[in-house]
Amino acid sequence: MKFAPICRRLPLALLWLVSLQGATEEALVRVWRDVADSKLPEAELQLSAAPKGDARKVRLTEVVIGMGRPPISRQDFDQYQRVLAELAAGRDELADLALYLEARLFQVHAVSPDFAQAEALYLALAERSAGSHWAQLGLVKVGLIRLYALATPTVPADRLASVEALLGRITEPALKRDLQLQIGWAGLHYRRPLDEILPHLIAAEAAGGLMGITPENLVLQIGELSFRSGKTAQARAYFERFLADYPTSIRRYNVEQRLVGMGGQPGR
Amino acid sequence: MLVYLLVVSWIFLRPERSFDPRVTVRIAHWQVEIGPSSGIAAVIRRYEALNPGVRIEQMIVPPPVYKQFLRTNLAGDNAPDIIEYGTWLDGLTDIPVRYFEPLTSYLDQVNPYNRGTPIEKLPWYRTFADELYEQRLNSPEPGQYYAVTLTRASMRLFCNRELLREITGSDHVPQTMMELRELGAKVAAYAPAKERRIMLLAGSGFNAQFLLNGYFAAATSKLREELDREGFLALSAQQVLGSYLGGQWNFQRPDVVAALHLLAELHRQMRPGYMQLGRDEAAREFLHGDALFIFSGTWDATSLRKEAPFPLSALRCPQLTQDDPVVGKYVLGRFADGNDITMFGFYLNKRAKQREEAIKFLQFLTSFQGNRLFSEVSGWPPSIKQVPMTAEVAELLSPADGYSNGAVFLTAGGSSRALLLRNLHLLSGPTGSVEKLAAALDRELPVAARADLHAIARDSWLTALPQDARIAALGLGISALAETDALRLRQERIEAAQNLSEARAMLIDQQLQRSP
The missing domain is CATH 3.40.190.10 (Periplasmic binding protein-like II)
Known part of the structure; x- marks a missing residue:
């Protein structure tokens, strides 16, 4: 007898649940917006006041807010790692993000970084979700770890080769660019031949999208390293581009003099 | 007792505590020389006349106490909305990332106060004579602009x-x-x-x-x-x-x-x-x-x-x-004896009480009109392109x-x-x-150089680490929001900036480990 009223009310109840879910998601979006704007106290307040919806998202958001306030205490590290490991056990994007963040914990947030563990987690993520953005970003971090943090390989050429091998697995152009730039710069650090370095720098520059002083540095650097390696035409092309594209650079005179030295016009 | 009552009355009844319905934006700097404070005051008067609902309070803090002023007020959440800062200030390199907000999204847009001027169509950052070169060079977060500048220097x-x-x-x-x-x-x-x-x-x-x-x-x-x-x-x-x-x-x-x-x-x-x-x-x-x-x-x-x-x-x-x-x-x-880099950089306090009003004032202060007024009254070269200068002011600038x-x-x-x-x-x-000085420098520089390199690495880590939270939050937001293109671009830029900072810090850490 009571079944009919319940049936009548069920859609209403579902509607309420859906709207509650919407409200929860909306509240979480506000929290994420605050975190993205570096407003962590506000985010924390919003999160504590938000209606509790998707528990996984809420737990992950709590950890994310905590990671936004380094340094992380030993106690928090253990707690965050436990939560992230649990969340990473899933098979969705949230799980991929959790695994990525767990690797970040070991790589950069631990009091004593565990680069080997971080590398293993990044690679595990790349293995299980190769196309995920978090896996792709993780491969860039693996590259940085191999370039500078791991003790082996001790031979610079082998070290660089192990990072170059990652490039084929990175399909997102911006991330590939970031890693190529770092391979080029690390090559300079390890005093590799300029002919090995230049292709990486040229590729990173061609990808575009870099910001700050980096694009200007890169065009100038390719010009100068080309000049030093005897690639005069290439050097001139990059120097001239530098003068055309960066009219406010304080190194214009330096470049103009280099062009004069090469037997060209200053190209103002 | 009478004195006590008088003091208390003065504190609570003094004129400046009287109810002022206007929004107050506070701006602090250390330029005690003749010129800049008068220049800013002139801009403030013009701005307040145009915006009767806003009051701008200029705080001139003497250089010897500026660093302490900044540190204590930022830590105590009592700092002004707009703050002068310079990357060369020793012991304060952590300040921008912790306490200042990037202005990049505003600087990518035109400055509305430039309407009707020769630079009205330029994005705000391109209206500066050097297109904010110092910010490109020293930004605590590569790719982000944190400050706008008022003058050029040589x-x-x-x-x-x-x-x-x-x-x-x-x-x-x-x-x-x-x-x-x-x-x-x-x-x-x-x-x-x-x-x-x-x-x-x-x-x-x-x-x-x-x-x-x-x-x-x-x-x-x-x-x-x-x-x-x-x-x-x-x-x-x-x-x-x-x-x-x-x-x-x-x-x-x-x-x-x-x-x-x-x-x-x-x-x-x-x-x-x-x-x-x-x-x-x-x-x-x-x-x-x-x-x-x-x-x-x-x-x-x-x-x-x-x-x-x-x-x-x-x-x-x-x-x-x-x-x-x-x-x-x-x-x-x-x-080069100057490069004419723009300076006198103003930053936005991340916890500014009057954030939007502060940004509007910064736009006016560095508009064609505002900067011209500043330059005319202060005698300092303008930072904004095409702002006319007297011969006396032009004498202060160097060609490249x-x-x-x-x-x-x-x-x-x-x-x-x-x-x-x-x-x-x-x-x-x-x-x-000279020999004595050279010997002393070589004796002590290894320790000093290590300390300075360590400081650069520390600042790079300070920049890079909190970005994990922002990147993750943007990633979570992208999966839930419609405006994905803008969010993705923002995420991509923060990731690129983090990769740069992180790589720099890791390279220095390695240098420090390997050098004796």
Whole structure:
């Protein structure tokens, strides 16, 4: 007898649940917006006041807010790692993000970084979700770890080769660019031949999208390293581009003099 | 009791506590020279007239306490909405990331206050004469702009023309270091004859730092090129310090020793004990006619012009030439004496009480109209493109006709700078010598260089670590929101900036581990 009223009310109840879910998601979006704007106290307040919806998202958001306030205490590290490991056990994007963040914990947030563990987690993520953005970003971090943090390989050429091998697995152009730039710069650090370095720098520059002083540095650097390696035409092309594209650079005179030295016009 | 009641009444009833319905935006800076505060006050008056609902409060904080003011008020969440800051302020390098908000998203848009002006169609950041070069160079988060600037600056040799004529019988001003030396000899011969003490250069620790740094960098420009393995055609502090720790240069090299001899010459042209004196005392020495020149930035131009009882010129720096007997063979060519980089940078407090109003005021302050008003009243060169200048102001700007050398060998970081200042006295007195200074610097620089490199790495980590949260939050947001393109671009930029900062920090960490 009571079944009919319940049936009548069920859609209403579902509607309420859906709207509650919407409200929860909306509240979480506000929290994420605050975190993205570096407003962590506000985010924390919003999160504590938000209606509790998707528990996984809420737990992950709590950890994310905590990671936004380094340094992380030993106690928090253990707690965050436990939560992230649990969340990473899933098979969705949230799980991929959790695994990525767990690797970040070991790589950069631990009091004593565990680069080997971080590398293993990044690679595990790349293995299980190769196309995920978090896996792709993780491969860039693996590259940085191999370039500078791991003790082996001790031979610079082998070290660089192990990072170059990652490039084929990175399909997102911006991330590939970031890693190529770092391979080029690390090559300079390890005093590799300029002919090995230049292709990486040229590729990173061609990808575009870099910001700050980096694009200007890169065009100038390719010009100068080309000049030093005897690639005069290439050097001139990059120097001239530098003068055309960066009219406010304080190194214009330096470049103009280099062009004069090469037997060209200053190209103002 | 009566006094107590009076004090309490005054605190609660004083006029400035009376109810003011206007929104108040506070702006703090340390420019106590004549000019800038009046310039800003003029802009404020115009802005308040246009916006009756807004009050702008200018806070001028004396330089000696500015760092403490900043640190305590930011930590106590009581800092002004808009704050002057400079990346060179020792011990404050963590401040921008922690407490300031990037202005990039606003700077990518046109400045609405430029409507109807020749620069109305330019994005805000491109309206600055140098397109905010210093921000591109030193932004705590590569790719982000944190500040807007009010003026351009160069280095100048301010000259007492009356005294020059009195000593030399001519108006000729020195164009080269060799001519400056000759003039120094004439000053040294003239003063005793007149029973006066006249120095070639007015001296203070503040002015000397700029003088010595600039000439040391110029005198070692060939070394700069030699050390620039990366091919940036200028050295970063990281390159200077890293190459020192890597054994690629030291203070015994002939070129560096020659540059130290040049410093010793300049050092002798200032009165004994100048390192203990403040910039006001150097200005007083110059204004009293006790020094022929004062070497300073164009920020002192208005003060000096207003207070000098004699005709004054702002001269470009005498150049080092390749036939200079002391450093000539180590000099690449002319050096830049200013670059006209825009400065007097204002940052937005991340916790600003009046965020939107503060941004609007910054837009007005650096608009064509606002910056013109600032420049006219302050006498400081404008930072904004196409803003007209008087001939007197234009004299303060340098064309790009000299090499930029980048970070200076002597003072690539706070610890290195302190080391030099502590030891400069070794050039003085009957037992002072370049060799003593060089030995002291080589003895202590390894520790100072490590500390400075460590500080750069620490700041890079400070920048990089909190970005994990922002990147993750954007990733979560992208999966839930419609405006994915904008969010993805933002995420991509933060990731790129983090990768740059992180790689820099990791490289320095490795350098520090491997260097003895």
